[in-house]
Amino acid sequence: MTIVRQPTRAGVRDAAAKMTAILPPTPLLIAEIRGVDVAFKAESLQPIGAFKIRGAWHRLTTLDEAARKKGVVAFSSGNHAQGVAWAARELGMPAVVVMPDDAPVVKRESTLALGAEVVGCNRLTDSREKIAAHLAHARGAVLVPSFDDAWVIEGQGSAGIEAEDQFKELGFDGIEHVVTPCGGGGLAAGLALALPEARITVVEPEGWDDMRRSLEAGWIEEVPADAPPTACDSLQTRRVSQLTFDVLSRRSATGVAVSEVEVRAAQRWAAAKLRLVVEPGGAVAIAALLAGKVEPAENMLVLVSGGNVDPSAYAAVLGRAD
Structure with missing residues (x-):
């Protein structure tokens, strides 16, 4: 259990x-x-x-060096995405964010500018949570949910x-x-x-x-x-x-x-x-x-x-x- x-x-x-x-x-x-x-x-x-910078920083700073090398995966419509991307950049870690295709352009562009990789999905038909979980498993990365953590x-x-x-x-x-x-x-x-x-x-x-x-x-x-x-x-x-x-x-x-x-x-x-x-x-x-x-x-x-x-x-x- x-x-x-x-x-x-x-x-x-x-x-x-x-x-x-x-x-x-x-x-x-x-x-x-x-x-x-x-x-x-x-x-x-x-x-x-x-405010999402707060949770992202607290979470990512708990990771050891081995985990930091493999990076993190998040799913977000934009603000958590930017928080994770910012924290990952400051800590020298790779970050991938699953983001709905209809997310505000300003949030997508900011996430990319902070150095994260963005993977698109359909808000209505796709499960961004499942996509992110699969990516994290495949890459050996740590999954960082936006609130369930x-x-x-x-x-x-x-x-x-x-x-x-x-x-x-x-x-x-x-x-x-x-x-x-x-x-x-x-x-x-x-x-x-x-x-x-x-x-x-x-x-x-x-x-x-x-x-x-x-x-x-x-x-x-x-x-x-x-x-x-x-x-x-x-x-x-x-x-x-x-x-x-x-x-x-x-x-x-x-x-x-x-x-x-x-x-x-x-x-x-x-x-x-x-x-x-x-x-x-x-x-x-x-x-x-x-x-x-x-x-x-x-x-x-x-x-x-x-x-x-x-x-x-x-x-x-x-x-x-x-």
Whole structure:
């Protein structure tokens, strides 16, 4: 019987120490929503434009020299791909990423520019997980999932440790409520481990809110085959992992879903109020507050998880009034 390593708060703290050694903290920005000052963690300003650099770095730095020579294989629509590619480049390792053919061009090009090999697949008919597993087996490489991995979860949670320190530096009380985007749940689970006293709310696009439904049901619910299209490509996970579900379930986390119109409004608000370029998936937590689905409160931490936008799509969003 294979024993699956479980993510821990100690592991999150180890990951945070690793991040402190290589990168400065991402900014904590304060902005008012309905008369309340709220703190926004700008993970969109990471070197790869997303928080995924954290989990990738924590995971890849655990590999020994023999494993590093054979490299890693990942599967991703773009942000995890860039995180793995960046970490692999810094560590001198080969990296292969299985990426849907319809992934944003900017994310594909960035992954290639970081030195990774990209293998395309059809999002609807292919299993990128199976393709990646076959490639890893054939090459003797290490498979690095985007969220179903204890080290990756711990790495993402380092954002919470960092934010907690920033709250203290600003003279705030401790973080009481975390509102975070959620795809497979790696970031949300990591934050739940990092901040054990905080309330956790996950936010997903409408029709892709499988973590919300899973937490309400008490077991994992998959995204239905007829899920509606969404601009939140980074949150299009059809099934969350047992690892992330278990962490969030134990913490009694809750979830809400936001519409495409609400996401676009959040992107515009982030540009105007935070001066941040935010991709659709990175804006869903902001959308939940603006739409009144989560009430703003003191000592609240909101994650702005990514900023890798398609330039033309983003320009269209800024030019809309819906």
